[in-house]
Each structure stands twice: as structure tokens, then as C-alpha cells.
Amino acid sequence: GENVEQHPSTLSVQEGDSAVIKCTYSDSASNYFPWYKQELGKRPQLIIDIRSNVGEKKDQRIAVTLNKTAKHFSLHITETQPEDSAVYFCAASPNNNAGNMLTFGGGTRLMVKP
Amino acid sequence: GAVVSQHPSWVICKSGTSVKIECRSLDFQATTMFWYRQFPKQSLMLMATSNEGSKATYEQGVEKDKFLINHASLTLSTLTVTSAHPEDSSFYICSARALAGARSYNEQFFGPGTRLTVL
Numbered sequence: 432g433e434n435v436e437q438h439p440s441t442l443s444v445q446e447g448d449s450a451v452i453k454c455t456y457s458d459s460a461s462n463y464f465p466w467y468k469q470e471l472g473k474r475p476q477l478i479i480d481i482r483s484n485v486g487e488k489k490d491q492r493i494a495v496t497l498n499k500t501a502k503h504f505s506l507h508i509t510e511t512q513p514e515d516s517a518v519y520f521c522a523a524s525p526n527n528n529a530g531n532m533l534t535f536g537g538g539t540r541l542m543v544k545p
Numbered sequence: 546g547a548v549v550s551q552h553p554s555w556v557i558c559k560s561g562t563s564v565k566i567e568c569r570s571l572d573f574q575a576t577t578m579f580w581y582r583q584f585p586k587q588s589l590m591l592m593a594t595s596n597e598g599s600k601a602t603y604e605q606g607v608e609k610d611k612f613l614i615n616h617a618s619l620t621l622s623t624l625t626v627t628s629a630h631p632e633d634s635s636f637y638i639c640s641a642r643a644l645a646g647a648r649s650y651n652e653q654f655f656g657p658g659t660r661l662t663v664l
Contacts, residue, residue, distance in 0.1 A: 465652070474638060474655040475589070520588060531642065532579065533653060535588045 433458040435523050437536025445544050450511050452539045454521035455503040461523040463531065464497060464504045469518045469538075478519075479506070511543045548572050549641050551656035558629055559664055565625045566659045568639030574619040575641035579653060580612075583636040595622045619644075629663045636660050 434457040444450050456464075462483035467475035481488045481495045481504065488495050492511075497504040508515055518540050522533040548571040558564050568578055576597050581589040593601045593614050601614035613625040622641075626633055637660075640653040 467655075472636075472658070472660070474657045476655075477652065480652070531577075531653075532591060532594055533640075534591070537588045 433461060433523055433525065433534040435521060435534050435536040437521050437539055439539060440537060441540045441542070443542045443544065444511050446511060446513060448511055450506075450508045450515070450541055450543075452506045452519055452521070452541070453503060454505070454523075454536045455501075456523040456534075457502065458523065458525055459499075459502065460525045463524040464495070465522050465524070465533070466493075466495060466506050467520045467522065467535075469520060471518075475520060508541075511541075513543050513545050516541055516543045547643070547652075547654040549639065549654045549656040551637075551639055551659050553659060554657060555660040555662075557662045557664065560630050561628055563625055563627045564629055564661060565623055566637055566639075566661075568622045568624070568641065568656050570620045570641040570654070573641075573643050573654075575622075576619065576644055577642045578616060578622040579640045579642075580614060580622075580624050581638045581640070583638060583658075585636075589638060592624075626661065629661070631663045634661055634663045 437454045465480035468478045469475045479493050481497050492509045494507040518538045520538050521536040524531045524533050550569045552567045578595045580592045583589050592607045593603045595601045595614045595616040597616045603609045616622040636658050638658040639656045
């Protein structure tokens, strides 16, 4: 099955700095890579996703890059703000008939210091 | 759009009792719903995939007789934790995927989660 590794597990940055979270996956059949933000005790919220037919996607301060050859993808947050503090999860999903189940990375706790 | 609700949001029960958690897609139809368990400071672990009108597919290590899943309609799936024990205490989150052909077909929309505490 798919295995998703996420690094770092914790990340502390100063407000205004950039934050980068990296994930690797094992299954070359995976073709959908969402990123979720989860605040304590709440549901994961999709913040950005990328499909295998593109290498980069950007939405305001958030961007995701994908390297299918190397099987890794990254989340970039620029101009971080205290409200960006949360746990971020990457995930990978294969394109098959099993229902596109998501395999999550271990999560990154991001702390943005004002 | 794409709202998923869960009920209850939290529950405390005695060891040995059974607890039912409901997951509903409020404004879309979902052929597939997923059930996850999340322990404190850990990632989401998929427990099972639930398809409307058929038996759920359980992940390795998840006891199907302990975690009963019923997906009776395109908008409702239930997870029943039978004979709950303290080690079953966790945050249970469902997600739903829209019908094939929908623009959001490949996305999962998460419920708010249910915090189960077994005494």
C-alpha cells in the first residue's frame, strides 16, 4: 500500500517568514495530493491540492509543488501569520476503483511566533 | 457547499457499552464515506471505507465486528463501536466523497469529528 512520510514533525517560524513542509510517497499510482490544515479538536480543512498533471499550484500565500519522478511534494507558506499556526497534513490518493482513499502523512505542527 | 456533519460531537460512556456515531452529507450525495481514527497528536488513520448499499472495507488491524459500519443511504453512514473499552477512546472523523462525475469527485469532505471517551 501507499506510505506517506512528512517532515518536519514540528516547525517554528517567526511571523512573516516562510514555512516549507515536505512529503514523500511510495506508490507511483498516486495522482492526487491534498494538504489539510487542522486546528486543535477540529476537522481537517482542505487548503490546497495538486494533481499529477501539474508541477506547481499557487493560491495567494500558499503554494504546492510536485515532483512525480522523485515522488515528493511540498507545501510552501509565505508571509506566515499567527493564525497559520496549526497541524498540517499531506495526503496521497491513487486513481483506482477502491474509492480514492487518502493516506495521510504524520502531520507537521506549525507554530508562528508573533 | 459540501458540508458533512457528525453526531454526536462528543460522547462519554462506560466500558462495555456500545456507541453509535452518525456521519451525514448535508448538501450532496456520497457513494463513499470514510471513517478515520485520530489519537492525540497523531495523524488520521483510515479505519474503513464505506460504500452505500454494500459491506464496508476494513483496513488491516481494524476489527469489523467491533467497529460496525452501516451505509444505508447516499447521505448517511454510521459507525458503531461495540463493547467500547478505554483504549477505544479517540477522535473519530468521517469524510464523504461526492458521486462520480461531480466536479469535486476526487475530494473528501470531512465531518467535524466525534470525541469518544470510554471510562
